Amino acid sequence: MSLVNQFRSEPSRPVLVGPSALVRQAQQRKQRQQWLIYGSRLLLVVGVLLFWQFASGTILDSSFLSNPLAILRQTITWLSDGDPWYESTLIINTAVTLEETLLGLFFGVASGLLLGFLFGLQPTLERIFNPFIIALNSIPKIALAPLFILWLGIEIPMKVVLAAVTVFFLIFLNTLNGVRNVDQHLVDAVRLMGGRQRDVIFKVILPSATGSVLTGLHVAIPYALIGAIVAEQIGANHGIGYLIQSSGESFNAAGIFAALLVLTLIAGLLNAIVNLIDRKTSHWKAGLKLSSADQS
Amino acid sequence: MSTVIHIEQISKSFIRNDREIVVLHNVNLEIESGSFVVLAGPSGCGKTTLLNIVAGLLPPDSGTVYYKGVPISGPRLEVGYLTQKDTLMPWRTVERNVEMPLEIRGIAASERRRRAAEFIRLVGLEGFEKLYPHELSGGMLRRASLARMLVTLPETLLMDEPFGALDAQLRLELQNELLSLWSRQRSSVLFVTHDLEEAIILGDRVVVLGTGGHIIADEPIALPRPRDAFHIRFRPEFTNLHRRLWDALMESRLQVQRQEVRL
Numbered sequence A: 001m002s003l004v005n006q007f008r009s010e011p012s013r014p015v016l017v018g019p020s021a022l023v024r025q026a027q028q029r030k031q032r033q034q035w036l037i038y039g040s041r042l043l044l045v046v047g048v049l050l051f052w053q054f055a056s057g058t059i060l061d062s063s064f065l066s067n068p069l070a071i072l073r074q075t076i077t078w079l080s081d082g083d084p085w086y087e088s089t090l091i092i093n094t095a096v097t098l099e100e101t102l103l104g105l106f107f108g109v110a111s112g113l114l115l116g117f118l119f120g121l122q123p124t125l126e127r128i129f130n131p132f133i134i135a136l137n138s139i140p141k142i143a144l145a146p147l148f149i150l151w152l153g154i155e156i157p158m159k160v161v162l163a164a165v166t167v168f169f170l171i172f173l174n175t176l177n178g179v180r181n182v183d184q185h186l187v188d189a190v191r192l193m194g195g196r197q198r199d200v201i202f203k204v205i206l207p208s209a210t211g212s213v214l215t216g217l218h219v220a221i222p223y224a225l226i227g228a229i230v231a232e233q234i235g236a237n238h239g240i241g242y243l244i245q246s247s248g249e250s251f252n253a254a255g256i257f258a259a260l261l262v263l264t265l266i267a268g269l270l271n272a273i274v275n276l277i278d279r280k281t282s283h284w285k286a287g288l289k290l291s292s293a294d295q296s
Numbered sequence B: 001m002s003t004v005i006h007i008e009q010i011s012k013s014f015i016r017n018d019r020e021i022v023v024l025h026n027v028n029l030e031i032e033s034g035s036f037v038v039l040a041g042p043s044g045c046g047k048t049t050l051l052n053i054v055a056g057l058l059p060p061d062s063g064t065v066y067y068k069g070v071p072i073s074g075p076r077l078e079v080g081y082l083t084q085k086d087t088l089m090p091w092r093t094v095e096r097n098v099e100m101p102l103e104i105r106g107i108a109a110s111e112r113r114r115r116a117a118e119f120i121r122l123v124g125l126e127g128f129e130k131l132y133p134h135e136l137s138g139g140m141l142r143r144a145s146l147a148r149m150l151v152t153l154p155e156t157l158l159m160d161e162p163f164g165a166l167d168a169q170l171r172l173e174l175q176n177e178l179l180s181l182w183s184r185q186r187s188s189v190l191f192v193t194h195d196l197e198e199a200i201i202l203g204d205r206v207v208v209l210g211t212g213g214h215i216i217a218d219e220p221i222a223l224p225r226p227r228d229a230f231h232i233r234f235r236p237e238f239t240n241l242h243r244r245l246w247d248a249l250m251e252s253r254l255q256v257q258r259q260e261v262r263l
């Protein structure tokens, strides 16, 4: 029996202890903190709504700021003026805006991904086009709206294009950045395994750029909405943007707020979807911990 | 015995800040088939660069590397290379990382899993298959990389300071593991290390490199096999070899320092 065999050991395994007192304590602390946070949020919302409601008509001018009950009434009116129900004002206009936003996101994301990967993989191409892309990107996209109206009229395609153009640059730049930051050592590793260009793209570049693309997507969602809404406000007779515009013109503050509420809901929904994708694809990440208190 | 790797008149320079840095200058080396050759040399003398060229990752400026008589133009499937830096895919679990070379070779999923499990067991990582690289310790990362390299049963191994960052005990353990694996498979090994003890324990031959990859010493290690990584150091030949190689390494270090002063 050699001495070395005494050294032979399995790599030390993490010791798993059942729900010890320490673990329970930490869980309780976490739970309390959760309640505190949710409770504070609820309190904040209720407080603001109550203040808003009771101050309206006294310290706050309700013709400018409306009030929660008026907004609720307006929302119900807009929801119930349809026959059949799904042709009510709110639903029709929400559907139009959602359609424009989703189509804009789709075309913007697809073209941004495609060109981002192409330019990322072909650095020479990227270097030729770089100054032009920067120049185009620095144009406020809204300023392009009259041009799109000229080309496409004021129907849905114009709004889709405006939203898509905004989204395109965000996705394109993030994808390009993601592809450029791929670790050369990982690419070499695949080459050593006998991998071809295709393996490098699908097994290294794509997964490694995913995080960056998703960041782009998160930023792009509000911009897709902005694109669609602004386009509707400039020229349209449908959509949430149009609803806001026409409410404003008829001094209907409650209408503006009701429409804004719907916008917030749409944005929240889209973000939740991206969060879901994010969680599905980034479970391998360590997660940034800035202080020891973040460890959980 | 036949030659498996023949390094002929290899030169390589890098350009940094508009200045040419000659890393390798007319390097010649032959590796006998089935032998275990250790390259030692001070930091920055070009060991990794030489290995990258032999692996087919980096083209030399001039000269040729022959693998069994055929000039190398890119990575070869029968050569495994454990690089100095860990290159596990951070988005794959240990298991899926070890399977990756088999996946690229188009081996069926069930066979892949079976072979990956076998090598994960070999390096002592059972129970850690489902962990991601960021959840592993430095030594476990090295073991996983080792398993990934071995899973394709390469006939020639290139290893760049594979055990450099490990604690002394773990290093001994893996050295023994490597020795027994090598004696079973009789693969050819080109192994880089800073550690002269490790070089003598493992090698049939220790080559000490100086500036420009210039060979300062080329010592055959006549210690009997099978060797035991722990006990072999107590033999008198070990001490003599250690002293001779140490002197060579000191000379090489002085060379490197002189060159750095000139730069």
Ligand SMILES: Nc1ncnc2c1ncn2[C@@H]1O[C@H](COP(=O)(O)OP(=O)(O)OP(=O)(O)O)[C@@H](O)[C@H]1O
Pocket (backbone or CB within 6 Å): B014, B015, B016, B023, B041, B042, B043, B044, B045, B046, B047, B048, B049, B050, B084
């Ligand atoms: N891609 C590169 N570009 C520029 N210089 C490089 C490059 N790779 C290596 N070098 C230089 O070449 C020299 C040799 O590097 P190399 O990595 O081969 O050394 P090494 O012998 O492996 O050192 P160590 O033992 O520290 O790993 C160093 O001076 C390094 O700065």
Ligand SMILES: [Mg+2]
Pocket (backbone or CB within 6 Å): B047, B048, B049, B084, B160
């Ligand atoms: Mg090195």
